[in-house]
Amino acid sequence: MPKSKNRKRKSKSSPSGTGGKVKWSGGRQSGKSYTHWYVIAFVAAVILGGGGYIWQSVQADQAFQALAEEGKPLLTGIETPPNLGRDHLNGGQGYNYRDDFPTSGPHAPFWSNPGFYTDPQPQIQLVHAMEHGHVVIYYDKPAPENLATIKDWAAIYGGNWSGVLAVPRRGLNNQIVLTAWRKRLKLDAFDTKIAAAFIDAYRGRGPERQVR
Numbered sequence: 001m002p003k004s005k006n007r008k009r010k011s012k013s014s015p016s017g018t019g020g021k022v023k024w025s026g027g028r029q030s031g032k033s034y035t036h037w038y039v040i041a042f043v044a045a046v047i048l049g050g051g052g053y054i055w056q057s058v059q060a061d062q063a064f065q066a067l068a069e070e071g072k073p074l075l076t077g078i079e080t081p082p083n084l085g086r087d088h089l090n091g092g093q094g095y096n097y098r099d100d101f102p103t104s105g106p107h108a109p110f111w112s113n114p115g116f117y118t119d120p121q122p123q124i125q126l127v128h129a130m131e132h133g134h135v136v137i138y139y140d141k142p143a144p145e146n147l148a149t150i151k152d153w154a155a156i157y158g159g160n161w162s163g164v165l166a167v168p169r170r171g172l173n174n175q176i177v178l179t180a181w182r183k184r185l186k187l188d189a190f191d192t193k194i195a196a197a198f199i200d201a202y203r204g205r206g207p208e209r210q211v212r
Helices: 031-074 123-131 144-156 192-202
Strands: 135-139 164-168 176-180 183-187
Touching: 031 144, 031 192, 123 135, 123 164, 123 176, 135 144, 135 192, 144 164, 144 192, 176 192, 183 192
Parallel strands: 135 164
Antiparallel strands: 135 176, 176 183
């Protein structure tokens, strides 16, 4: 029997049952919407990451301050060398200091920034750094855990006028020497409490600009 001409053709099945045309609720998404959310997510990540860093820095500073408080009664033997002035040398000009660990005197017009150094720094730059209020730690071969502590301190305190520099000096072996403007302390071995007390006493108190 011939098929009726009026018989309807079967349509192919579709997930939505709409005759093959898929309709998405809300219509087509704009690329601007995706960009908007990406920006929000990025900003949130930056804020959370920055907040975590600040929190860690605060915790590290509090731990350092606790050490410094314990070290204050033990802080003895600090030298106060004579004031050799604050003159600036001309670019390229050198200067021979009277001792191996100068704390004042003529210095370069530029300075070494706070941080941990694996190469020696010119003394004329270190003296300028101390004029700014930085404390210099000279090290050679301290125990690994002590070296890690020195690195941490140099990372925590990097302010323009209140930083910590750690620089190598051959021949010290286990000894540590700390210097600030017209202040010097020599330790036969690294003592975290005493070293922290010295740094806390003189960091940020250079003659060029006192910030603490």
